[in-house]
Amino acid sequence: MKIKKITGIVLTVLAVGMVAMSGVMKLMGSPESVKGLEAVGVAQYAMMLGLAEVVFAALFAFPKTLKIGFLLLASYFAGALAVEVSYGLSLNSLVPLILIWITAAVRNPSIFLPENKPEIK
Structure with a gap:
């Protein structure tokens, strides 16, 4: 459990740092x-x-806004990837997109996997 938490923190710092730095540069x-x-x-x-x-x-x-942040970042970089592909540019947005998906999966797997809810009869 401790390794998962540390991994999540490290990946979050990398992903958020990369995206925030890109935004600041713009x-x-x-x-x-x-x-x-x-x-x-x-x-x-x-x-x-x-x-x-x-x-x-x-x-x-x-953590409270992780899901909406993930959806917005994934959409943003997927759109950037589509533009890069259509213009024949290098796929620079692929790295942050993959990093964001991995980070989200490590931090909150329920984003991708359904939670076990009791069946209503």
């Missing part, structure tokens, strides 16, 4: 992040996308 107008957004024609939305990443990462970090 908010600051980092040339690397703006260049990637310009390639797909959404550079004018860099501030909004950066803010979304930071908020979604914060929601994912806390």
Whole structure:
């Protein structure tokens, strides 16, 4: 049990840190992040996308909002992955997407597996 908790904390720090840093880079107008957004024609939305990443990462970090944070982050990065595939770009959003799914599964397996509820007769 202790190993699972430590693993969950480490994965959460990595996932939230990666997403939050990406969001902060977009908010600051980092040339690397703006260049990637310009390639797909959404550079004018860099501030909004950066803010979304930071908020979604914060929601994912806390246990009470883990599920909504997971849904928002998974949707965000799945959309980013779809754009990258359609434009023939490198699949940069695949790593955070996989990390978010693994982290969510370790922290709260009930997201993916049904809970055992008694049958109502």
